[in-house]
Amino acid sequence: MNTVTRPRILVVGAGFAGVDCVRRLERKLAPDEADVTLVTPFAYQLYLPLLPQVASGVLTPQSIALSLRRSRKYRTRIIPGGAIGVDLKAKVCVIRTITDKIVNERYDYIVLAPGSVTRTFDIPGLTEHAFGMKTLAEAAYIRDHVISQLDLADASDNPAERAARLQFVVVGGGYAGTETAACLQRLTHAAVQRYPRLDPGLIKWHLIDIAPKLMPELGDKLGRSAQEILRRRGIEVSLGVSIAKAGPEEVTFTDGRVVPTHTLIWTAGVVASPLIATLGAETVKGRLAVTAEMCLPGHDGVFALGDSAAVPDLAKGQEGAVCPPTAQHAMRQGRKVADNVIATLRGEQMQPYVHKDLGLVVDLGGKDAVSKPLGIELRGLPAQAVARGYHWSALRTNVAKTRVMTNWLLNAVAGDDFVRTGFQARKPARLKDFEFTDSYLTPDEVRARVEGAGIDHP
Secondary structure, three states, X not given: OOOOOXXXXXXXXXXXXXXXXXXXXXXXXXXOOOEEEEEXXXXXXXXXXXXXXXXXXXXXXXXXXXXXOOOOOOOOEEEEEXXXXXXXXXXXXXXXXXXXXXXXXXXXXXXXXXXXXXXXXXXXXXXXXXXXXXOHHHHHHHHHHHHHHHHHHHHOOOHHHHHHHOEEEEEOOOHHHHHHHHHHHHHHHHHHHHOOOOOHHHOEEEEEEOOOOOOHHHOHHHHHHHHHHHHHOOEEEEEOOOEEEEOOOEEEEOOOOEEEOOEEEEOOOEEEOHHHHHOOOOEEOOEEEOOOOOEOOOOOOEEEOHHHEEOEOHHHOOOOOEOOOOHHHHHHHXXXXXXXXXXXXXXXXXXXXXXXXXXXXXXXXXXXXXXXXXXXXXXXXXXXXXXXXXXXXXXXXXXXXXXXXXXXXXXHHHOOOOXXXXXXXXXXXXXXXXXXXXXXXXXXXXXXXXXXXXXOOO
């Protein structure tokens, strides 16, 4: 079989789902059985659950960025860029490379795992003035920004400015928001001890969420435990509240309160990648509607999984239930999709995805955590051991495991450091500057581009 006739498998996205799919394909496919290509803006897999610990400086950025080029044995071709459109009929993926060149990549089989982007709403000033917590750059940038607020407050002789710079608002009472508020509060609490001119009592953290409960997936008892831990640390938790508008120096809550602040961190959920909207296919709450085998109905050779696909959750036994957008599902879906792609190639029977949720872990920093592994409720050090043990074991490479464990040990022994790395330039960067959600094409633009390139629809 030569390279001309060899089937082309294109995987979009290097998150948990995409990388596990690629690695499985590499292990199980013969070298001459198919060509595998991966489209990703960055040649690393980001371990998202540990981003709050990067923002707080407990972990270094490179410790959770797992290189895809480290091993020489992998044979997948990597295209450095992002998929901005897919023509399912012509079997063409439109890619914007990191040099802004737009190319058409043909495929025989495509695995769509583009992940998700931060969910925003039509709130005045939100995208212009809020920070996100979805990328490695955002986590590093937020750390610089938070430390700079202490520097600027210390340098200011204006009491109002000083108070505003020492107030921080986090929106989103899910895992990302709760862990972000908890980890960064620990950072500022430790750092302010090095600023003798600053009153530690001026530092105020606000965690708000429109939902009536904090992390409802944990259950009432653990949710209340987490809330009590945060309040004991001085974090003001407001539920049933969101943002009415955001400005450069203040945030207005929906209950009428106006909080003077220069730091608004938005972690109020995620939505499927805008790439899904370019397909013109059926969706379920924005996620691509797929079968239990993660196939797109009516389109041969198209698979979708992870945050961007509404994969039926057969383990729940409830009609209409779909898998939540979590890492444990994405990794297992990636492996199952790889098996189903190989089965399709070889004319074998595909298998449905079934996985029972193993539980949830929430690391609040220090000795504080709440966890619910296999339905068992844990708090404090046992919960912390489970949370960090789970994250450590889920890291894909031994290099990453060594780096993370070393960082944890060093932080436990030496404490936090408060060095700004220089990510914060004079020109501020906010939510709208990191995720490039305006780069995607419409379905009509995709078709026009493909037809303009002389690629016929079958």
